[in-house]
Amino acid sequence: MKLDARIPEGPIENKWTKHKAEIRLVNPANKRHIDVIVVGTGLAGASAAASMAEMGYNVKAFCFQDSPRRAHSIAAQGGINAAKNYQNDGDSTYRLFYDTIKGGDYRSREANVYRLAEVSASIIDQCVAQGVPFAREYGGLLDNRSFGGVQVSRTFYAKGQTGQQLLLGAYSALERQIAKGKVTMYARHEMLELVVVDGKARGIIARNLITGELERHGAHAVLLCSGGYGNVFFLSTNAMGSNVTATWRAHKKGALFANPCFTQIHPTCIPVSGELQSKLTLMSESLRNDGRIWVPAHKEDAEAIRQGKLKPTELTEDKRDYYLERRYPSFGNLVPRDVASRAAKERCDAGLGVNSTGEAVYLDFSAAIERYGKTEANIRGMQNASEKEVLKLGKDIVEAKYGNLFQMYEKITDDNPYETPMRIYPAVHYTMGGLWVDYNLMTSVPGCFALGEANFSDHGANRLGASALMQGLADGYFVAPYTVGDYLADEISTGAISTDTAAFVDAEKEAQDRIDHLLNNNGSKTVDHFHKRLGKIMWNECGMERSIEGLTKAIEDIQALRVEFYKGVRVPGKAATVNQELEKALRVADFIELGELMCRDALERNESCGGHFRAEHQTTEGEAMRDDTNFTFVSAWEFNGDPSSAKLHKEDLNYEFVEVKTRSYK
Amino acid sequence: MNLTLKIWRQSGPKDKGAMKTYPIQGVEEDMSFLEMMDMLNEQLVGEGEDPVVYDHDCREGICGSCSMYINGEAHGPGRGITTCQLHMRSFNEGDTIFIEPWRAQAFPVIKDLMVDRSSFDRIIAAGGYVSVNTSGNTLDANAIPIPKEDADKAFDAATCIGCGACVATCKNSSAMLFVSAKVSQLALLPQGQVEGSDRVLNMVHQMDLEGFGSCTNTGACEVECPKGISLENIARMNREFLGAAVSAD
Numbered sequence: 029m030k031l032d033a034r035i036p037e038g039p040i041e042n043k044w045t046k047h048k049a050e051i052r053l054v055n056p057a058n059k060r061h062i063d064v065i066v067v068g069t070g071l072a073g074a075s076a077a078a079s080m081a082e083m084g085y086n087v088k089a090f091c092f093q094d095s096p097r098r099a100h101s102i103a104a105q106g107g108i109n110a111a112k113n114y115q116n117d118g119d120s121t122y123r124l125f126y127d128t129i130k131g132g133d134y135r136s137r138e139a140n141v142y143r144l145a146e147v148s149a150s151i152i153d154q155c156v157a158q159g160v161p162f163a164r165e166y167g168g169l170l171d172n173r174s175f176g177g178v179q180v181s182r183t184f185y186a187k188g189q190t191g192q193q194l195l196l197g198a199y200s201a202l203e204r205q206i207a208k209g210k211v212t213m214y215a216r217h218e219m220l221e222l223v224v225v226d227g228k229a230r231g232i233i234a235r236n237l238i239t240g241e242l243e244r245h246g247a248h249a250v251l252l253c254s255g256g257y258g259n260v261f262f263l264s265t266n267a268m269g270s271n272v273t274a275t276w277r278a279h280k281k282g283a284l285f286a287n288p289c290f291t292q293i294h295p296t297c298i299p300v301s302g303e304l305q306s307k308l309t310l311m312s313e314s315l316r317n318d319g320r321i322w323v324p325a326h327k328e329d330a331e332a333i334r335q336g337k338l339k340p341t342e343l344t345e346d347k348r349d350y351y352l353e354r355r356y357p358s359f360g361n362l363v364p365r366d367v368a369s370r371a372a373k374e375r376c377d378a379g380l381g382v383n384s385t386g387e388a389v390y391l392d393f394s395a396a397i398e399r400y401g402k403t404e405a406n407i408r409g410m411q412n413a414s415e416k417e418v419l420k421l422g423k424d425i426v427e428a429k430y431g432n433l434f435q436m437y438e439k440i441t442d443d444n445p446y447e448t449p450m451r452i453y454p455a456v457h458y459t460m461g462g463l464w465v466d467y468n469l470m471t472s473v474p475g476c477f478a479l480g481e482a483n484f485s486d487h488g489a490n491r492l493g494a495s496a497l498m499q500g501l502a503d504g505y506f507v508a509p510y511t512v513g514d515y516l517a518d519e520i521s522t523g524a525i526s527t528d529t530a531a532f533v534d535a536e537k538e539a540q541d542r543i544d545h546l547l548n549n550n551g552s553k554t555v556d557h558f559h560k561r562l563g564k565i566m567w568n569e570c571g572m573e574r575s576i577e578g579l580t581k582a583i584e585d586i587q588a589l590r591v592e593f594y595k596g597v598r599v600p601g602k603a604a605t606v607n608q609e610l611e612k613a614l615r616v617a618d619f620i621e622l623g624e625l626m627c628r629d630a631l632e633r634n635e636s637c638g639g640h641f642r643a644e645h646q647t648t649e650g651e652a653m654r655d656d657t658n659f660t661f662v663s664a665w666e667f668n669g670d671p672s673s674a675k676l677h678k679e680d681l682n683y684e685f686v687e688v689k690t691r692s693y694k
Numbered sequence: 695m696n697l698t699l700k701i702w703r704q705s706g707p708k709d710k711g712a713m714k715t716y717p718i719q720g721v722e723e724d725m726s727f728l729e730m731m732d733m734l735n736e737q738l739v740g741e742g743e744d745p746v747v748y749d750h751d752c753r754e755g756i757c758g759s760c761s762m763y764i765n766g767e768a769h770g771p772g773r774g775i776t777t778c779q780l781h782m783r784s785f786n787e788g789d790t791i792f793i794e795p796w797r798a799q800a801f802p803v804i805k806d807l808m809v810d811r812s813s814f815d816r817i818i819a820a821g822g823y824v825s826v827n828t829s830g831n832t833l834d835a836n837a838i839p840i841p842k843e844d845a846d847k848a849f850d851a852a853t854c855i856g857c858g859a860c861v862a863t864c865k866n867s868s869a870m871l872f873v874s875a876k877v878s879q880l881a882l883l884p885q886g887q888v889e890g891s892d893r894v895l896n897m898v899h900q901m902d903l904e905g906f907g908s909c910t911n912t913g914a915c916e917v918e919c920p921k922g923i924s925l926e927n928i929a930r931m932n933r934e935f936l937g938a939a940v941s942a943d
Contacts, residue, residue: 079828094749095815097856098757114836150830157832159824159885161849168839186849192756193852200823207819215812238804267751301724306732307753436754439779440726505828554739556732600739605706606747606805609739 031284031664031679034466035139040685041121044143047467048510052517059084062516063525065232065247067219067274069096071191071497072480073253074198075504080251081210082201083509085516088245089202089211090234092218092269092611097199100255100267101500104191105312105433106175107183108497110148115172119180121145126686128495131177131364132460132488133638133654134688135287137662137681139467140485147506148498152184154505158197162186173317175493177364177693183494188312188433194497198504217243218611220542221535222250222278222476229278229476230525233535235543237611240604242539244532246525249475249512252278253504256459256481258291260619260626261571262563264456265297265310271615272622275463275482283471284664284677286464286484288622289630292491292639293572294457295321295368298440299388308455309440311391312433313493316361318396318426319450321368323380323389325349330380340382340390340449351375355649359693366490366639366652367693369454373572374650376453383451392449397422454572458496460487460639461629464664464679468511469503472664477512479503484662489638543603546613551596555612558593562586562616562623570627575643579631586624587672593620624671632676635659656688695721695782698790699734701746704803711803713792727770727780728753728760748807753778755920758855761862762807763794768859768918776857776920796858798867800905813904814856814872820900821893822876824885838884848882851875853921860915860923866907871915873901874931875923881934891938898935 036047054062062085066077069091077089091099111124124145129136152170156162162184163171172181186193205211214234220242221233231246257272258264279285296311324330325347332338351371353360363371372389375381382388401422405413413421423446427434434445441451463471463478465485470477480500487495526532569575569582593616601607636645636652637659645653662679696719704711718737721730728750735745751759760777764770770780785791793807801809826832852875860871877894880886886893909928916925 075828082827093751093757093759094811095758095856097815097818098751098759100752100757102758102855103752103754103756112835147830150832152835153832154826154828154830156835157824157826157885159848159880159883161845161852161879161883162835163849164840164842164845166842168841168845169836186852189756189853192855193849196852200818201826201828203815203819204823204825206815213815215815267757268753269751302722304722304725304729304733306726306729309754435774436779439755439775439781442781442783506830509828554736556736598739600742601744606808608747609735609745 029666029677031464031677032466033137033679034468036467040138040142043139044146051510051514054513054516054520056084058520060086062086062519063088063247064512065245065250066090066253067232067251068099068253068255068482069199069202070099070101070253070255070480071195071198071500072482072504073099073251074195074202075501076251076253076479076508077211078198078201078205079505079509080512081205087205087211088214088247090214090217090219092216092237094216096202096213096215097196099195100270101195101497102192103267104497105188105310106314107173107185107190107494108151108194109175109182109494110152110184110498111145111182112149112152114170115181117180119182123180124148124182127178128486128492129488129686130691131492132490133652133691134488134656134660134683135637135681136488137485138683138685143507144486144499144502147502150506151498151501155194155197158201160186160193160197173314174362175313176316176362176368177359177492185314188314188430191497194501198501219274220277220539220614222281222473223531223535224281224473225529225531228474231527231532233539235539238606240602240607242536244527244536246527248516248519248522248525249477251477251479251508251512252463252482253479254482256462257619257622258456258459260562260623261456261566262559263300263305263308263567265294265308268307271618273615273618275478276618276622278463278471278473278476280667282473282667283476284464284666285461285625286662286664287461287629288626288665289570289633289640290460290489290638291456292365292458292460293369293454294365295372295454296391296452297455297457298437299383299451299453300385309436310455310457311437311450311452313365315391315430315433318429319361319391319393320350320395321352321361321389321391322348322350323375323382327379330382333382334384334386356693363693364490364492369572370641370650372454388451388453390449391452393426393445394449397426397446400425458491460484460489460491464662468514469508470511470515475515477508479508489640542614542617543610546597546599546610547603549594549597549599551598553596553598555597555599555609555616558589558597559616559619561589562620565589566623566626570630573641573643574630576631579627582627583624583631586620586627590620593617621671625665625674628671628674629663629665632663633659660688695723695785695787697721697785697788700790700792702794703746703806706805707802721782723781723783725782726753726778727764727782728778730782746807747805750778755779756855758857761796761809761857761859763796763862765792768796768862769920773917774920774922796862798861798906800867800869801858801861811856811858814858816904817869817873817897817900818876821889821896824880825889840883844882848879851878851882851923851927854923855921857920859918859920861906863914863918864907865912865914866910868909869901869906870909870928870931871919871923873897874927877931877934878927881930890934891941894931894934894938
């Protein structure tokens with residue numbers, strides 16, 4: 029198989045414009061006879077479904093939640109990047125492009141990333157026109173803040189609820205098309221199979237989660253916007269329902285899976301507290317604008333803190349180690365996520381962790397509260413403000429910026445972060461890997477596209493903060509509506525897709541067989557039992573640090589777990605009703621297969637890059653060491669009957685416009 | 695902690711349903727309410743019983759899926775939180791906890807604690823948007839300055855998560871807080887002005903069609919709203935509605 033990314037010729041700044049000008053169009057009369065399926069209604073899915081419907085296609089949109097508004101994009105907190113340069117700090121399309129390539133540790137595709145940076149400004153315009161209430165300054169103009177890995181302020185935000193506001197914008201655009209009858213919405217439906225007819229994606233099999241019925245849906249193109257697969261780790265910041273099934277099923281039908289091991293471990297999450305915990309909660313990266321990260325400088329102090337004999341506020345400055353500021357003076361607390369996460373692990377492994385499990389560091393706002401308080405006192409002309417007054421003013425400012433995050437933290441931990449530093453630790457957050465797509469976002473199955481987190485293309489080995497929202501909306505609003513049309517131009521005479529063909533019958537039977545097997549298995553262990561075990565293997569061996577021994581062992585363990593799962597899982601209830609255990613079992617079965625492929629990919633990539641840190645490949649200072657000679661490529665895996673027999677294809681990455689350098693944030 | 699749970703079990707929309715009692719042991723303070731429910735379900739699966747069905751997803755208070763009526767309160771004790779943000783430290787050893795679904799004509803029960811809230815989506819579809827197509831050729835985002843105070847108020851209204859606690863709490867099962875939050879958000883922004891009259895009329899019309907009750911200004915919705923959506927929004931919507939109704943052709 030020859031991988032062709034179909035990147036347009038010419039200078040990077042002209043590629044997209046030229047491509048759009050040359051791309052084939054479908055005339056409005058023909059669009060009315062073309063059906064498009066969109067799976068998932070997060071930022072990518074809702075924006076794509078709305079945009080394709082506006083253009084005149086008949087869209088069928090699917091989500092497993094009870095409403096499209098609840099897709100997990102809703103939980104994104106900190107913001108969305110755009111190269112608007114409103115702050116006049118030297119930002120530009122090129123700089124956003126460059127930061128993203130560098131942040132991804134030179135493992136993403138130049139042309140796709142440049143296009144992302146190019147359309148970013150339009151996203152903000154579009155969202156404001158929809159009535160998205162971004163944060164504003166007193167003059168009425170939009171406010172910005174900074175995120176990790178960059179030295180400009182290009183992040184637009186709505187308090188700590190940016191994802192919510194953007195998704196509700198896309199959702200309302202989607203609802204408008206639903207009202208017009210241009211989108212048919214299938215909420216509480218889960219895609220279980222991709223249907224491929226004569227080599228082209230022609231529809232899906234979806235399970236109605238209320239009646240349990242398997243439904244056949246035909247279309248001329250299928251857009252998978254189903255998000256990432258972080259839940260393979262069981263504990264992650266993903267929603268409980270987030271899953272890999274849509275993309276994994278497409279993979280098993282021929283779509284290559286790219287860079288599956290590239291996982292983002294986010295540095296600032298609320299630490300794990302117990303065995304029965306079901307998920308982890310993110311504390312936005314935006315907090316690193318104002319929060320300082322530290323651990324005690326001395327082990328005995330860390331030990332005393334762990335035993336509850338010492339409070340962090342009692343430690344004087346000289347007994348604290350602000351390790352990010354120490355190690356990375358030019359980026360400080362705003363280094364990219366992979367770097368910050370590894371640094372936290374390094375300190376905790378050295379015995380300096382600050383909670384009972386020894387796996388937590390401090391995120392401290394006291395300096396910010398004091399600084400803001402002083403500025404505010406000056407603004408108000410309070411020359412002799414007392415310390416108490418200053419702190420009060422400072423807390424008000426911090427509350428206005430991050431109030432909902434502080435409240436969330438307090439609800440979960442019962443600690444007041446205005447008074448004592450937050451305790452945080454890295455957790456699985458995002459997956460850069462996903463289905464391989466070409467420049468048009470089409471997978472290796474013609475007619476099957478992947479958008480947003482479900483594809484692999486823009487973030488390389490590490491995603492920069494506030495770029496996921498940007499990519500989801502870029503793909504859905506501004507890229508796919510054009511590029512899918514190029515494919516559909518060949519489909520104008522196809523006519524309606526019949527769902528009575530053998531391919532649909534077979535796909536439905538495959539799904540039915542899986543369901544029957546799980547329900548009739550009569551094992552003795554719950555789905556969560558297996559999911560937790562898978563998560564432990566993945567976190568220990570394919571998490572923040574990976575090694576040849578660990579990965580080899582993990583592959584064996586996962587293979588054994590898979591056998592045990594099919595023998596020993598117990599799924600109660602019936603198929604023809606709401607059955608949440610069955611839903612989980614179907615998802616976990618796919619996670620187990622994916623987990624093995626992730627470990628294989630991590631093993632095969634014998635270098636460190638971005639979030640993929642192989643213990644064997646590090647500098648003396650513990651930084652990731654790339655091997656550009658041998659690994660400047662995208663790993664694209666072809667399914668071959670079993671995850672163990674997956675075949676590796678390589679898409680070489682050619683850096684024509686950016687010089688490949690060692691990434692440094694020092 | 696050892697607790698007694700009294701949970702509403704209903705096998706389907708047509709089933710009558712009843713409260714059932716489940717003892718549960720070994721609950722920890724730091725567990726969230728839903729983790730306690732997970733624990734119960736693990737136990738039920740082990741015993742060969744059907745686990746309790748309930749909606750949940752993000753478990754961080756933002757998706758609006760979770761929806762339990764706990765001890766007579768939407769999202770249980772505590773203010774400004776959803777069910778998933780409720781922690782077991784709010785309960786005591788030996789407590790009996792009553793858990794029911796949202797109850798409202800416009801939110802029919804699907805199974806156990808899961809209800810159908812698609813009526814909310816249909817209200818948004820009736821006008822909860824600005825009619826702007828995706829083109830990339832809209833005005834520059836900074837072309838229209840918006841007073842910070844208006845933007846902040848619009849944001850506060852826009853933080854509604856559509857969970858339906860307001861409806862479940864209201865003795866009339868009114869959806870006024872939900873509808874007014876969207877009407878207000880758009881009424882406070884210049885982008886929402888053009889379609890303002892039609893929006894409020896159409897959304898209120900749809901709300902009535904769905905079978906939600908009237909508002910009698912008890913303010914219970916505001917108290918139970920996990921996002922603190924203010925009653926002011928209802929007042930603003932009433933003004934918008936009145937204005938639109940008298941000027942309508």
